[in-house]
Amino acid sequence: MEHKKGCSGTPLESVLTERDWLFRSKPFRHVTAQEVFVPDFYSNLESAFRSIMRKGLSEQPDNHRFSRNMRKYDAYGYCFQNGECGPFEIFFEQQWHDVFVRLFNTTSSGDLEVCLHHHSIGGASGNAHNDLNDSWYPEKKDGAITVATNVHIHPSNPPKPGENQRLVMRSIAILFYLNNPVWQRGDGGETGLYTYRDQPIDQPDRAVPPRNNSLLAFECTPYSYHSFISNVSQPRNSLIMWIHRNFKETCDAWGEENIIWWHK
Amino acid sequence: MSNSADDMRVCLLTGAGGGLGTALCTEMDRRYLISAVCRSKLPRVDSQEVVFVDPLSQEPKRVPKTFVIKADFEDESQIERVIELTLARFGRIDLLINNAGQYITGPLVPGKELLEDASRMMEINALVPLRLAVTAARMFWKERRAENIKLSRNIVNVSSTAGLKLYENQGQSLYAASKAALNTLTVHMSHEFSRFGVRVNAVAPNSFPGIVPTSRVVEEILKLDAGSMSGEIVRVDADAAK
Incomplete structure (x- = not known):
């Protein structure tokens, strides 16, 4: 883990294109947006994604390239290392963080996790889950944004006794789709949104396609059931990030009994 | 400054x-509370x-x-549900705009597919507006x-100039017939609904936004709501704009 403060110097209003984001209430509260960034900026994101992809895929956890680092999830993940963010820095910044905290009218502990995911063709569908999970972050002295780079790799490892760590909870999940072939109905790779946890994965209430330069965001609640739906004919790439909030505020909002602990 | 809910008119709009x-x-x-009925695509x-x-x-x-109601009018039971939900949400209906419609064209001979669609198009374009109004x-x-x-309560049926004149070689026979039926129903409903003080009119626009700007169609519909006329079929065409 590391402390990191966004410093791209890029004002968000200068790179956002579409300012008509859609806030929907069914099957649970979520936001979608198309053509999120201006073409030049989006193009830089794609280039940066491709340069990471060129390092190849690893079947073992590897901090330096896309690797099999997620249990029970048929995808390769890449977590950003210090100084390697390039244009992705925008996702680590306070201004980006504040947009979503304001949209969902929630609180934040200022702790972020930002990763890239790659599903090869034929990636298996996941299970419906709600992301109301725990995370551990280092103590911090100021209100700066804190970024975790390895909690996604080892989410099931709570800190050992004596380690000075804070318990926080995932509060908002944001998926940004990029570097994908042109999506057509039938390609799969959507993010399914569900009313029920045991709903068939291929029968979501809503399926958000992985169209380039679009995003999906939702608050992590006991009801935010979602899943990756198998990408039958095209690879599927995305950036995924979580904004966290304090344990107590999460318990007040959703009840401690509804938290899904990684290590249990 | 926006009006309070009590000052606003309640509109039931289909084809939203x-x-x-x-x-x-x-x-x-700004001036209406809207019950917006759509099949799948939201306004x-x-x-x-x-x-x-x-x-x-x-x-x-x-x-x-705007209160969205998803309903497929090919299921007749949806008519009553839509009225019930609107009354439950807003307590009244001041304006009904029958805007849902289908536009299927083709030659009559050979016209197997067009004939197969005939009853559905007549249903959506003429009978559904009638059923909504009567319900x-x-x-x-x-x-x-x-x-x-x-409160000058009234109905505006969205018809078409195709129900008033022949456009040659457009394959509009059944569409035109359905809109002509809607025009005739408008006049008859105007007569019958006057017993309980509800006005009934129609707008008959040419193709929009291609020939007539959509904003003009909106303007004519709102004029009908604000006016006192009944039994009128208001043509909205490029010629009429001059």
Whole structure:
């Protein structure tokens, strides 16, 4: 883990294109947006994604390239290392963080996790889950944004006794789709949104396609059931990030009994 | 300054997901509470299902005035449900805009597919507006004559110039017939609904937004609501604009 403060110097209003984001209430509260960034900026994101992809895929956890680092999830993940963010820095910044905290009218502990995911063709569908999970972050002295780079790799490892760590909870999940072939109905790779946890994965209430330069965001609640739906004919790439909030505020909002602990 | 809910007119609008539906919802936002009926595509306005947000705006999200009802009028039972939901949500119906329609064209001979669609198009374009009007009358208007007159309650059917004249080589026979039927029903409903003080008119626009701007169709519909006429078929055409 590391402390990191966004410093791209890029004002968000200068790179956002579409300012008509859609806030929907069914099957649970979520936001979608198309053509999120201006073409030049989006193009830089794609280039940066491709340069990471060129390092190849690893079947073992590897901090330096896309690797099999997620249990029970048929995808390769890449977590950003210090100084390697390039244009992705925008996702680590306070201004980006504040947009979503304001949209969902929630609180934040200022702790972020930002990763890239790659599903090869034929990636298996996941299970419906709600992301109301725990995370551990280092103590911090100021209100700066804190970024975790390895909690996604080892989410099931709570800190050992004596380690000075804070318990926080995932509060908002944001998926940004990029570097994908042109999506057509039938390609799969959507993010399914569900009313029920045991709903068939291929029968979501809503399926958000992985169209380039679009995003999906939702608050992590006991009801935010979602899943990756198998990408039958095209690879599927995305950036995924979580904004966290304090344990107590999460318990007040959703009840401690509804938290899904990684290590249990 | 926006009006209070009591000052606003309540509109039941069908076909809300299309271009005219969205334009009506947008234009009527300040003065109407809208029950917007659509089959699947939502109107591009704030509703209880979707709110448009500027990610950089510091202002709180507005409370939507448009209430979306998803209904497929090929299922006849949806007529009563739509009226019930509107009355449950807003307590009254001041304006019914029958805007849902189908546009299927083709030659009559050979015209197997067109004939197969004939009854469905007649149903959606003529009979559904009739059923909605009659059901609203039975469930709400029929015993409120004085109130209906005072509040100038009325129906606007969205017809077409195709129901008034022949456009050659367009394959519009059944579409035109369905709109002609709607025009005739408009005149008859106007006569019968006058007993309980509800006006009935139609707008008959040429193709929009191609020939007539959608905003003009909206303007004519709102003029009918604001006026006192009944039994009128108001043609909205490029010629009439001059």
